[in-house]
Structure formats: C-alpha cells, structure tokens
Amino acid sequence: MKHYSLADWLAYIEGKADAHQQAEMEDHLYSCAECLELYSTGIEINAAHFPGIQNQEFTDHVMNQITFAKGQGEEDGNALSQPHRKEKPYYRNQVFHYIVAAAATLLLMFSGVFQSITAIAGTIDSKTKNTSYTEGFITKTFAWMDSLEKNKEDDQ
Incomplete structure (x- = not known):
C-alpha cells in the first residue's frame, strides 16, 4: 500500500494535485488511518487559509428555523436551550x-x-x-x- 507524505496531502488540500492523483488519494483515505491522520494535520495547518463564516446572523436564523420546524423551539427564540420531550402514550x-x-x-x-x-x-x-x-x-x-x-x- 502506497502511503502519501504530509507534503502530498498539503498539495491535495490546496488543490495543486492533478485530478487522477486526487481520486487515488481520496480512495486511499478510506483504507489508511495513518494517511487520514496526516490529512487531518494538513487541514489544521491550512485552517487559517479557509474562508470563515461571513454572515453569522444568517446562520443563526437558519438554525433557529430548523429547530422550530422540528418542534424543539421555545417561545423566547432560544431554540437550542432545551429540547421538547413528547409524552409517551399510555400503552408504552x-x-x-x-x-x-x-x-x-x-x-x-x-x-x-x-x-x-x-x-x-x-x-x-x-x-x-x-x-x-x-x-x-x-x-x-x-x-x-x-x-x-x-x-x-x-x-x-
């Protein structure tokens, strides 16, 4: 089994690897824990270069709508504070x-x-x-x- 180096994974993360090599590396990640660890290290190294969340209010609004749609929201708008518990039917x-x-x-x-x-x-x-x-x-x-x-x- 061919293992890839940290430099190879950094090139993959930055998009510098060709399409064929990217496919091989993705398939390799499924079967190799050692290379998965190197890939995770490469992600941590490049974390500063990844784009951040631009509009946090939009994200909060979407998350509140999702939790209210599931029936877990509270009336004060804090949907994640306490989940709603359904009462079990008597026969359960x-x-x-x-x-x-x-x-x-x-x-x-x-x-x-x-x-x-x-x-x-x-x-x-x-x-x-x-x-x-x-x-x-x-x-x-x-x-x-x-x-x-x-x-x-x-x-x-």
Whole structure:
C-alpha cells in the first residue's frame, strides 16, 4: 500500500494535485488511518487559509428555523436551550404492562385454567413410570451384557 507524505496531502488540500492523483488519494483515505491522520494535520495547518463564516446572523436564523420546524423551539427564540420531550402514550408505559399482566393472571386464575393445567399434568405424571435415568441405564446395560453372554454360549 502506497502511503502519501504530509507534503502530498498539503498539495491535495490546496488543490495543486492533478485530478487522477486526487481520486487515488481520496480512495486511499478510506483504507489508511495513518494517511487520514496526516490529512487531518494538513487541514489544521491550512485552517487559517479557509474562508470563515461571513454572515453569522444568517446562520443563526437558519438554525433557529430548523429547530422550530422540528418542534424543539421555545417561545423566547432560544431554540437550542432545551429540547421538547413528547409524552409517551399510555400503552408504552411500564406500569400499563404490569397492570395488564396482573389482570391476565387473575383472569386465568379465577377462570380455572391453571387448575385444569395442573390436573392434566398430574394425570400425565401418573401415567409415566417413576424410574430414574440411572435405573434405566443400568437395566439396558445388563440386558446388553446378557445378550452378549447368550451369543457367546451359542458360538461354543
């Protein structure tokens, strides 16, 4: 990767580089942090040569219109002092969500849904065997060992 010197970046900033070299340098800035730092240094060196704001009142007027258009302005004309906060709708409030969850829980509890679910779970639990995984594993292991011994006796 070709890096450019501070002199190259100063020539670029001052507009003294040809069009082809300017395009290459612009593409290079996207991928090289070192040259970006040199470019920033060149900008700081030439900051005194850049034109300043001629009419500050015009800029302030435009900025005030932008902030008033966004609905952030205040009545005294100081649009940037405090932003306007919109109030959240009631359904976006946490308390509303807690109330809905509590109401749904009470409704399900008093309608008997939870009781029927526990009854169904009890019947399913009573239908299944109460054997542990260890007991099942031991039983299957002994059955496998017995089948190996039976096969060994058959071979003799």
